[in-house]
Amino acid sequence: MVRRWVVNDLDLVVDLVNTVYALADPPDRLTTVDHFRVILRGAGQSDLAEELADGDLDRLRELREQLRPAFGCDTGSEATDLVNELLREHAVVPQLSQDTTGVIRMDASGMSHGLAALAGRLVAALAEHLVQHGIRRLGVCAAAPCECVFVDRTRPGTRKYCCDTCNDRAAAAAHYRRRKANRRD
Numbered sequence: 001m002v003r004r005w006v007v008n009d010l011d012l013v014v015d016l017v018n019t020v021y022a023l024a025d026p027p028d029r030l031t032t033v034d035h036f037r038v039i040l041r042g043a044g045q046s047d048l049a050e051e052l053a054d055g056d057l058d059r060l061r062e063l064r065e066q067l068r069p070a071f072g073c074d075t076g077s078e079a080t081d082l083v084n085e086l087l088r089e090h091a092v093v094p095q096l097s098q099d100t101t102g103v104i105r106m107d108a109s110g111m112s113h114g115l116a117a118l119a120g121r122l123v124a125a126l127a128e129h130l131v132q133h134g135i136r137r138l139g140v141c142a143a144a145p146c147e148c149v150f151v152d153r154t155r156p157g158t159r160k161y162c163c164d165t166c167n168d169r170a171a172a173a174a175h176y177r178r179r180k181a182n183r184r185d
């Protein structure tokens with residue numbers, strides 16, 4: 001059960017970073033805090049959504065840009081340095097709690113609220129992922145100009161694209177290149 005919030009929070013990292021989507025018009029969709037509130041509510045995090053203030057927009061966008069490079073690291077030490085810096089800046093003291101069934105959980109947001117709680121949880125999720133899987137399963141979409149990020153949960157770990165649309169776009173582009181090359185032969 002403890003692992004579930006890690007997965008959810010890592011998905012929120014992906015959702016936050018991907019509020020910039022090169023193929024959208026305009027590409028940056030995080031122009032209001034409400035945009036991310038909708039994402040949080042969709043992820044079952046209504047409490048956190050309500051705690052964010054409209055004035056958090058700049059800090060939310062800053063957090064997004066701090067998290068983005070973790071998906072493009074070439075080495076484990078690069079990712080370690082990056083996430084360590086984020087842990088120093090954002091980590092809060094985790095707190096344990098026991099629910100009515102006696103299950104003990106760890107809450108990475110500790111006793112903080114709002115953006116601080118969100119930042120603490122997202123950075124903790126990234127750190128936890130690196131501990132468990134290293135950098136292999138974090139990626140950036142290979143279908144230019146898209147630069148969306150993803151967590152590769154496929155069995156072979158060979159995911160290259162952020163979504164089906166980019167997958168199809170890349171396949172169509174490869175097909176076009178092959179046809180053009182054949183015509184030249």
Ligand SMILES: [Zn+2]
Nearest residue numbers: 141146162166
């Ligand atoms: Zn993509």
